[in-house]
Amino acid sequence: MAVILGGGIGGLSTAYYLLKNNVSNNNNLKLLLLEATNYCGGWIKSIKTKDYIFEQGPRTIRPKGIVGLNTLNMIQDLGLSEHVFPIKSDHPAAKNRMIYVNNSLHLLPSSLKSVFQTNEPFSKPLIYAIFNDLRSPQKQMKDDSIYNFAERRFGKEIADYAISPMICGICAGDAKEISVKFLMKTLFEWEQNYGGVMKGMMKSFLKGKNDNDLYLSELAKRAQEEKWNVYTIKGGIANFPATLLQHLRENNVDIKLNNKVNEIEFVDSSTVKLINRSGEEIMANHVYASIPSHALADLVVKQHPDLAANLKGIPFVTVGLVNFYFDSDKPLISPAFGFLVPPIENSPILGVVFDSCCLPDQNGTVLTVMLGGRWFEEKFGQNITEKELFEIAQREVRSILNIKDKPAAHHVQILKKCIPQYIIGHYDRVDNVRQYIQDNNLPISLVGSSYDGVGINDVIYSAKTQVQ
Numbered sequence: 001m002a003v004i005l006g007g008g009i010g011g012l013s014t015a016y017y018l019l020k021n022n023v024s025n026n027n028n029l030k031l032l033l034l035e036a037t038n039y040c041g042g043w044i045k046s047i048k049t050k051d052y053i054f055e056q057g058p059r060t061i062r063p064k065g066i067v068g069l070n071t072l073n074m075i076q077d078l079g080l081s082e083h084v085f086p087i088k089s090d091h092p093a094a095k096n097r098m099i100y101v102n103n104s105l106h107l108l109p110s111s112l113k114s115v116f117q118t119n120e121p122f123s124k125p126l127i128y129a130i131f132n133d134l135r136s137p138q139k140q141m142k143d144d145s146i147y148n149f150a151e152r153r154f155g156k157e158i159a160d161y162a163i164s165p166m167i168c169g170i171c172a173g174d175a176k177e178i179s180v181k182f183l184m185k186t187l188f189e190w191e192q193n194y195g196g197v198m199k200g201m202m203k204s205f206l207k208g209k210n211d212n213d214l215y216l217s218e219l220a221k222r223a224q225e226e227k228w229n230v231y232t233i234k235g236g237i238a239n240f241p242a243t244l245l246q247h248l249r250e251n252n253v254d255i256k257l258n259n260k261v262n263e264i265e266f267v268d269s270s271t272v273k274l275i276n277r278s279g280e281e282i283m284a285n286h287v288y289a290s291i292p293s294h295a296l297a298d299l300v301v302k303q304h305p306d307l308a309a310n311l312k313g314i315p316f317v318t319v320g321l322v323n324f325y326f327d328s329d330k331p332l333i334s335p336a337f338g339f340l341v342p343p344i345e346n347s348p349i350l351g352v353v354f355d356s357c358c359l360p361d362q363n364g365t366v367l368t369v370m371l372g373g374r375w376f377e378e379k380f381g382q383n384i385t386e387k388e389l390f391e392i393a394q395r396e397v398r399s400i401l402n403i404k405d406k407p408a409a410h411h412v413q414i415l416k417k418c419i420p421q422y423i424i425g426h427y428d429r430v431d432n433v434r435q436y437i438q439d440n441n442l443p444i445s446l447v448g449s450s451y452d453g454v455g456i457n458d459v460i461y462s463a464k465t466q467v468q
């Protein structure tokens, strides 16, 4: 029997791919999924009413690259194709992304033409970033922060106004701490191998494209043909894990909710004992741990303190999330995805998503304000209340977006330790952790957002690779 620990999208996907293995290898491995809470989906949660949907965590998924196409294959397989809501590249939410700098909102350049123009807050056209890259010397290093890399190759303004807010938007983190390999691994390799990004790009262009052999479903092909920018699921993105859960149940995966595992004891290379909250012992041949690395550390610390220490070394940040619904007839915001605030602005908010512009099923103006992240404790301390967070978010919405209406509904949540931070050295740490597991013949595989990427696509793809 294999036990899957955690019922977020990582754990559910692991069970999905293990089921696929059962079918293709004609075996009958028994699957048991243990989830601590009474809900499967982890951070993916949607609150749906007749007028609005408040997304509590992720809201859109990128269709691009192998990992994006792979998720679309899964979505089609689950029968969810009809429920996909794409945002195509000509939609305002795809074209209009803003940053808030010096008390005003600025559109980020999104067309080739705009690269040759001076767009505030940048003091020069973005084309100068390319000249900067061609001029700047190479620096040999094993890893670097994404901020340092962007500053070195493209200049300080790109690092401050493009890369730093982007990192806030993706992982609520500080670009000065996050590894360049998190988002720009290929660009970093080009610098390391060829002396610069443009030089590397030219060399790889001459070498030709690497074809991957991923099978493409009709949905994945449609996403490519129609040039989707991002997509979501109608009725709320939580319909995705809910459908996955239903599929697992229909295929006899044993799902146990309210089943928090407190300890893992490795017996030998194919036997592992899990002890749950009520002291019950569960024996398995292998465990797929999809819970956050800091939580896994607590379960293995007795037997493997070194492994636990390494797992604990992956930091996580807390995000405050405030959803607003305004029941106005006219939209209170301009059509855009939303805006991000660069850390140099020293704002309590990370950014605001204009949900009513990018998500379906919204009757009015719906916004989500994200607060804190890497700076949560520094800005709000340990004991901030949800009411206080709401007031801060409302004040910022009033002042930045000039929305004076009172929201007809709102929802506040403090998402404790919700996003892992892939700081400099992260990838070596993960290699070391997996090497330790291999050297000690521990029957455990690691999946989930702590290791191989923080987005939904990455987590699903990591589940696929870990069960192979």
Ligand SMILES: Cc1cc2nc3c(=O)[nH]c(=O)nc-3n(C[C@H](O)[C@H](O)[C@H](O)COP(=O)(O)OP(=O)(O)OC[C@H]3O[C@@H](n4cnc5c(N)ncnc54)[C@H](O)[C@@H]3O)c2cc1C
Pocket: 005, 006, 007, 008, 009, 010, 011, 034, 035, 036, 037, 039, 040, 041, 042, 043, 044, 056, 057, 058, 059, 060, 061, 062, 259, 260, 261, 262, 290, 291, 292, 295, 319, 321, 415, 418, 419, 447, 448, 449, 450, 453, 454, 455, 456, 457, 459
């Ligand atoms: C605010 C926010 C916005 C985001 N936006 C996006 C986005 O727009 N697009 C995107 O692609 N990604 C986004 N992400 C990232 C994405 O949501 C995550 O990568 C993904 O949901 C992580 O899934 P997971 O299964 O790895 O972990 P989790 O969702 O954390 O699931 C882990 C599960 O394990 C359970 N568990 C923990 N400990 C135990 C235990 N001891 N025993 C049993 N069960 C246990 C937990 O209860 C939980 O259900 C966002 C994340 C956040 C927080």
